[in-house]
Amino acid sequence: QGSTEIYGRINLTAERQELNGAKDTGIxxxxxxxxxxxxxxxGGGLKAGFVIEHGFNADTGAAAGAMWGRESTVSLGGSFGTIRLGNMPASxxxxxxxxxxxxxxxxxxxxADxxxxxxxxxxxxNSAxxxxxxTVNGLRFDLQYGLKENVKPDAPLSMAVNYDAGAMHLGLGYEEYDGQKSTALRGLWEMGAITVGGYYERGSGTVSYNNFRIAGMYTMGASEFHLNLGKRSGENGLADGDQFTVAYNYNLSKRTRxxxxYTNLDLANxxxxxSSYGVGLRHNF
Amino acid sequence: QGSTEIYGRINLTAERQELNGAKDTGIxxxxxxxxxxxxxxxGGGLKAGFVIEHGFNADTGAAAGAMWGRESTVSLGGSFGTIRLGNMPASxxxxxxxxxxxxxxxxxxxxADxxxxxxxxxxxxNSAxxxxxxTVNGLRFDLQYGLKENVKPDAPLSMAVNYDAGAMHLGLGYEEYDGQKSTALRGLWEMGAITVGGYYERGSGTVSYNNFRIAGMYTMGASEFHLNLGKRSGENGLADGDQFTVAYNYNLSKRTRxxxxYTNLDLANxxxxxSSYGVGLRHNF
Amino acid sequence: QGSTEIYGRINLTAERQELNGAKDTGIxxxxxxxxxxxxxxxGGGLKAGFVIEHGFNADTGAAAGAMWGRESTVSLGGSFGTIRLGNMPASxxxxxxxxxxxxxxxxxxxxADxxxxxxxxxxxxNSAxxxxxxTVNGLRFDLQYGLKENVKPDAPLSMAVNYDAGAMHLGLGYEEYDGQKSTALRGLWEMGAITVGGYYERGSGTVSYNNFRIAGMYTMGASEFHLNLGKRSGENGLADGDQFTVAYNYNLSKRTRxxxxYTNLDLANxxxxxSSYGVGLRHNF
Incomplete structure (x- = not known):
């Protein structure tokens, strides 16, 4: 019926992980x-749409959270923008x-970060x-608001601005929930074979922190070489953190890679x- | 393979509800x-078919009951009618x-009623x-029987007759389970822009009741104006009830509205x- | 997107069962x-693929185990064979x-056996x-290995060889997990309207056993007449067992039957x- 389509992704990695000295090898x-x-x-520029998205652990076959925990929304769009109702993915x-x-x-x-x-x-x-x-002159604005519903301690709010100008891509994000706030600024530049991006986040509330990340990609034919570095300075008892990943991706097609x-994460001394060494296969459908 | 198709509906409402004085606003x-x-x-007039239908709460993304709780059946149909096996929806x-x-x-x-x-x-x-x-001369008969299976206290039974004659649509329903019975008679008439329908139900058993409902719709272009009134007189301690809803629907298309x-329900003094004030978006796919 | 397809099967039987004297009738x-x-x-002879398969009880609509408990894998295939990662079905x-x-x-x-x-x-x-x-000259080899992952007591292993030569079909299977082993040899011959097959399995470990089964099918037009006999001799306290089934299948089409x-199972005196008498409808889609 019309444009209904199935889509998805399976992404599995075989990894040798070590957590505080304990080693494990798995998928x-x-x-x-x-x-x-x-x-x-x-008609008349109006468009209705829906998305339901289910997350699962392909290593075990188990659902990851609620059945449509990744998204279940219905939307109405037009020249005014798009309004969505339902259960939203991350902010x-x-x-x-x-x-x-x-x-x-x-x-x-x-x-992952x-x-x-x-x-x-x-x-x-949810109930959002x-x-x-x-998008006007490369600029787009997003607002999300979750209803409190006598269930949550607070009504979650998130806002974002995305701006694209040729090779430059800027973003601003804001989240607020139950006394905790996060504001982040992101930039990403495409310079031929090289892409460099990063963000700075300021968190405040029960815990506060400054969080920096920089990521670079060098592309050569079907190959991508990645470097990803993050550093968080915690306050109010939140642990300092360091994370880095080096990766090599080989694209067998646009869908399959x-x-x-190798990734390493250190928190608070x-x-x-x-740390983990991994090799993986990702297939989009 | 053949005619397999995905179908469904997302229907969300933003509502201001009040239950015994407690107010809540939500999706x-x-x-x-x-x-x-x-x-x-x-071939030969025979047809096989299947339906599996999953209910979910689009506000949270959670499954509503069993995975295929709304239906999971296989059927065989022909000139003799259709036989279905499996888990059935409501009677x-x-x-x-x-x-x-x-x-x-x-x-x-x-x-909802x-x-x-x-x-x-x-x-x-289930296991039904x-x-x-x-359908012969507008008349159709339905029978459902659920197997008891050493699990249920009784074998549920439901029967229905539907009759369509031009603008007139009549129905008779019967349900019986574990000492409780319900018999209901329905009529609905289409008179140009106006549709009027209603039913009377007699329940008897552990609790008994008389239940009346009348519903009217006035259609004007893409607009529908609805009124829906229900009244139950309870016996054996079952609460009396009154319910009414006024609604305005605007059909953006056959699929999207x-x-x-405003709806109000009162039970037993x-x-x-x-009560609830709501605004919603329904999209069929 | 490309070749993504939905497939499945609904198979329900109405049965009169008797277990140790207790009778039940159900779907x-x-x-x-x-x-x-x-x-x-x-391209270049390479192929990516995925399968996610969900089992459910069509009699109740409930999921049977994990959401994608029957399989969730991603694969990469070529002239070298196929490598699969994820949650696998039975060995x-x-x-x-x-x-x-x-x-x-x-x-x-x-x-079922x-x-x-x-x-x-x-x-x-899982995590396998x-x-x-x-397949070279009718010969194919399979290997499955599940990662232990600090979760399982052992890493499960299964191997299989399948060989097809005209009317003759041979198979060898091996499974090993947590100190228990199973080795089985199977043969099946197609002789016109008659198909005869069987296997012998030797199990050893905590329990040991010899397990024989023979199955025959006689085909006449859309009709199939089946006989299936199994016998297990247990050791180390495992019960001896006898099982037999006689069945008649009528294929309404390749997909629907x-x-x-009648089936009977006896374990250890x-x-x-x-035992069960059944009548059923199976529809593949």
Missing amino acids: YDNSSRIGIRGTEDL EGYFATADYVSMHNHDTGSS ALYGFVAIAGTL IAYTSP VHVF GAVDF | YDNSSRIGIRGTEDL EGYFATADYVSMHNHDTGSS ALYGFVAIAGTL IAYTSP VHVF GAVDF | YDNSSRIGIRGTEDL EGYFATADYVSMHNHDTGSS ALYGFVAIAGTL IAYTSP VHVF GAVDF
Whole structure:
């Protein structure tokens, strides 16, 4: 019926992990998912749409959280922008900043950004309403608001601005929930074979922190060489953190890729000392 | 393979609800669902088919009950009618009566019929067998029987007759389970822009009641104006009930609609006093 | 997008069962399932693919185990064979032997082989890696290895060889997990309207056993007449067992079939005495 389509991604890595001295070797999932989406042209520039997206662990076959925990929304769009209702994925503030620069593995799995402060976390942006502006001169604005509903301690809020101008891509993200705030600024530049991006995040509230990340990619034919570095300075007892990943991706096609990586995460003088060597296969469908 | 298709509906409403003085504002789900169905022409007038239908709460992304709790059946049809096996949705008795006249929002969400007595409730019509007759001169007969299986206290039974003659649509429903019975008669008339329907249900058993409902719709272009009134007189301690809903639906297309409503439910001298103002978006796919 | 397709099977039987004298009549599921799979041609003889398969009980609508408990894998194939990662279904050793000869109802439901020793059981072949060789002169080799991951007591292993030469089909299966082993040899011959197959399995470890099964099918037009006999001699306290099934299948099409059967299982002098008369409808999609 119309444009209904199935889409998804399976992303599995074989990894040799070490956490505080304990070693393990396994097959690990990297946010595998399947979704169904569709749009309907209503005429007069109006468009209706829906997305339901299910996350699962392809290593075990188990659902990851609620059945449609990654998204279940219905939307109405037009020249005024798009309004969405339902259960939202991670905040637009996150997508505009931390997610945007995590190029080597879509910010999933054991090398995902462990230092970004998810404030309006995925689980709270249910019963939510969102507005996405049209893109005007490269500029787009997003607003998400989750209803409190006598259930949550607070109503989560996230805002984002994305700006694209040729090779330059800027983003601003804001999240706020239950007394905790996160504001982040992101930049990414495409310079031929080289892409460099990064973000700075300021978190404040019960815990406060400054969080920096820089990521670079060098592309050569089907090969991508990645470097990703993050550093968080914690306050109010939040641990300092350091994270880095080096990765090599080989694109067998636009949809399918093999990759190898090494990632390392240190929190607070060894409270967490994690590292992993991985090799993986990612297939989009 | 053949005719397998995905179908479904997302229906969310933003509501201001009040229950016995306690107020809440939220985004609420109205029986959102996704299903997969298909048919196969076996030749000689025979047809095989299947339906699996999953209900979920689009506000949170959580499954609503069992994975295929709304239906999972396989069927074989021919000139003799159709036989279905499996897990059935709500009873045919319900579909022929209460569901049929609940035109303003498919009998879902906070304005759904709260007074109809679901006897052979959805959860019991599993491990069931159903027969649907062919439609002859506008007349169709349905029978559903759920096997007891050393698990249920009783074997649920539901029967329905549907009769269509031009503008007149009549239905008779019967449900029986574990000592409780429901018999209901429904009529609905289409008179140009005006549609008027209603049903009367007699329940008897552990609790007994008389239940009346009338519903009217006035259509003007893409607009629908709805009024829906229900009244139950309880016996054996079952609460009396009153329910009414006024609604305005605007059809953006056959599949997509925006709507506003006010609904009010009173049970037994204020034991339940519920009301809600809502605005919603429903998208079929 | 490309070749993504939905497939599945609903298989329900109405049965009169008797277990150790207790009788029950019901509608029972026979491993109903729905899956989504796809492949992508990567050029140069390479192919990527994925399978996610969900099992459910069509009699109740409930999921059978983990959401994608039947399989969730991604694969990469070429002239070297195929490598798969993820959550695997039952072992290749099982598919090459016990499953292969269970022709009357796909080794599902109450007449499924109750005597085969699942050693590398389905639930353990998660976080697994598998290799399937190309088929050369009718010969194919399979290897499955589940990672232990500081979670399982042992790493499950399964191997299989399949050999096809005209009317003759041979298979060898091996499974090993946590000190228990199973080795089985299977043969199946197609002789016109008659197909005869069987396997012998030797299990050893905590329990040991010899397990024999023979199955025959006589085909006449759309009709199939089946006989299936199994006998297990247990050691180390494992019960002896006898099982037999007679079945008649009528194929309405390649996808849809009705069938009747009688099955009987005896374990250890009446510790389990099970029998069932069934009639069913199976529809593949």
